[in-house]
Amino acid sequence: MLNTETPSTRHPDLDTYATPALLDAFIDDQTAAVAAVKAALPQLAAAVDAALPRIRAGGRLLYAGAGTSGRLGVLDSVELHPTFSWPRERAVAVIAGGEGAMFVAVEGAEDDRAQGAADLAALNPGPNDVALLLAASGGTPYVLGAIEAARAAGALTIGFANNPGAPVTAQAEIGITLDTGPEVISGSTRLKAGTSQKIALNTFSSALMVKLNKVYGNLMVDLKATNAKLVKRALALTVRASGASEADAQAALAQCDHHVKTALVMLKRGVDAAQARALLDAADGSVSRALSA
Known part of the structure; x- marks a missing residue:
């Protein structure tokens, strides 16, 4: 048996x-x-x-x-x-x-x-x-x-x-x-x-x-913000990982369809959404490598 x-x-x-x-x-x-x-x-x-x-x-x-x-x-x-x-x-x-x-x-x-x-x-x-x-x-x-x-x-x-x-x-x-x-x-x-x-x-x-570089540190930074709860989560993750103010994080997220990865690179590298996406693409989606490039 x-x-x-x-x-x-x-x-x-x-x-x-x-x-x-x-x-x-x-x-x-x-x-x-x-x-x-x-x-x-x-x-x-x-x-x-x-x-x-x-x-x-x-x-x-x-x-x-x-x-x-x-x-x-x-x-x-x-x-x-x-x-x-x-x-x-x-x-x-x-x-x-x-x-x-x-x-x-x-x-x-x-x-x-x-x-x-x-x-x-x-x-x-x-x-x-x-x-x-x-x-x-x-x-x-x-x-x-x-x-x-x-x-x-x-x-x-x-x-x-x-x-x-x-x-x-x-x-x-x-x-x-x-x-x-x-x-x-x-x-x-x-x-x-x-x-x-x-x-x-x-x-x-x-x-x-x-x-596959879907995580930064231990933070879920590649989520889909498809509802109010996830929009709030994206904001909280961006503030935590970037050290930016809530207002600055919200502004960055608004420019990149609430994509936390992109917002993080924007805030920490001082670039716009298109430049942040290019840095991420060059780093195979890794936030850590995009920030150190």
Whole structure:
């Protein structure tokens, strides 16, 4: 029996717990998710380093999964645009059962290997693309089909699974095992198995974005200011990173469509928006290098 399906021996009387003890059991069990990702750090690092040159060459991040894993892939792909101004067309996710499966479980869709291959192939993967294949069990047919299609196209394949020796990690070029063990509620991989996948995806994609110069220091300076909250955040980040007054920061942001990177270079180098953009382009988007050029 798979680790993720094996009944936990820690809480055999879970259904009798008082509310505080019940909640404590769930929360305490989640700590295993962090430990599992930490244990996979060497493989995650290898994945980032292998993905980076492909993404720099114009490749895309392609996600494929089923159920909770599929939804986590969609979530990671969607959040890269507002957080890092990552082009939507360069982070694309497919999920077993189609877009509707984000909201309503499509039973049996995960068992269709041919559909997984077809859905991934429909994205027209190429050698610069990076496919992230997610399956808690590690043997989901839909995901295995997606791996086949991605590898056939020459894309880098990175497999995430929560059981050691899983086909998903074995068949991908880089396998990342997040060994979270039995769940508090037996077999419910939306619990710590899902949490570990969320952490791993956050870690992978955020590290990649840092390497792609989307961050200055530890500040999120390449966000898309698409709503009032983000406009305020852009202003606060600009003031903090530049040391300028709020009024000067606001004036700079107004001249560059609230792009924090550009505003920072404008303020710290004393140049206009066009010159700041040119400096950033010459520095491959790195604020640090644009400021020292």
